[in-house]
Amino acid sequence: MALLLPTSTAGSLPKPSWLAEPEKLWSPWKLEGDALIEAKQDALRLTLQEQSHAGIDIVSDGEQTRQHFVTTFIEHLDGVDFENRETVKIRDRYEASVPSVVGAVSRQKPVFVEDAKFLRQQTDQPIKWALPGPMTMVDTLYDGHYKSREKLAWEFATILNQEARELEAAGVDIIQFDEPAFNVFFDEVNDWGIATLERAIEGLKCETAVHICYGYGIKANTDWKKTLGSEWRQYEEVFPKLQQSAIDIVSLECINSRVPMDLIELIRGKKVMVGAIDVATNTIETPEQVAGVLRKALKFVEADKLYPSTNCGMTPLSRQVARGKLRALSAGTAIIRQELTT
Ligand SMILES: [Zn+2]
Secondary structure (H helix, E strand, C coil): CCCCCCCCCCCCCCCCCCCECCCCCCCCECCCHHHHHHHHHHHHHHHHHHHHHCCCCCECCCCCCCCCCCHHHHHCCEEEEEEEEEEEEECCCEEEEEEEEEEEEECCCCCCHHHHHHHHHHCCCCEEEEEECHHHHHCCCEECCCCCHHHHHHHHHHHHHHHHHHHHHCCCCEEEEECHHHHCCHHHHHHHHHHHHHHHCCCCCCEEEEEECCCCCCHHHHHHHHCCCCCCCHHHHHHHHHHHCCCCEEEEECCCCCCCHHHHHHHCCCEEEEECCCCCCCCCCCHHHHHHHHHHHCCCCCHHHEEEECCCCCCCCCHHHHHHHHHHHHHHHHHHHHHHHC
16 A cells, blocks of 8 residues: 555444444344345445545445444354354453354355445445454354354354455455454464464455454443553463464554553564554544554554554444544544654
């Protein structure tokens, strides 16, 4: 990408209130059938326009067509029963009622490919598409069939690879896998988490990213963060192996987190999406705050490998706050571009 410091978001953006109840995870749709399909496309156009107007360089669908970043993908697979739900502890942190794996998992047809084609038709800007990572999928389910997190992850990796290849063919420039579970299950990440992720990107020619964050700004996550102490060193556990992996870009939570910025040194050589917008607060960052985070990150990432971004998805925020934050991201990035070119 020729442009210095291309901006993007981690993934989800708020939905319009006519599509789904705002500021809520797993918010139910307000329409159904053909009206819902049309409304999702309208929302996708709108989120694209808002990103463009805010000066975002790498745009996305803002996840307007999905209820949730993990379950919507899983819903389209065979072998998973959404009626027969079980309560599990997600990310070892909060209980949720989740679907059950009851048989061999498979993908009968593409999940997001039509949406990606639609997005591609609407813009000439580079587009990024998010998929859940294999480990995070496993961690958002009850498995009564394989009875092995690793086995199920390999199955999901194969399915994700099928989807990713078709997204690439639809013109997606960057495919991102969301792996917040990488911040929790370090042994598994090193044993099979990164290996299954590499299986998911096998044969892809487009760029690939992994997003590792401390989660949406919901209470279970902010409470968890309070227990993590004065320095968050979770990234240290997985970065050495990630640095050796075939993934091109690593997307991280940086602003207002207690992650020591120098940990980024451990993935030297990778492109880094630096989270410079906090998604757990309604306070809109000043451009100078954003610039401050990017300036610090530049000590550990080459300028041509730094991608300013948000800490995580913005679904739980109001549209107005999200809009302000996107503008702050662009304005803060502009300050650093100026500094780098003068
Ligand atoms: Zn995230």
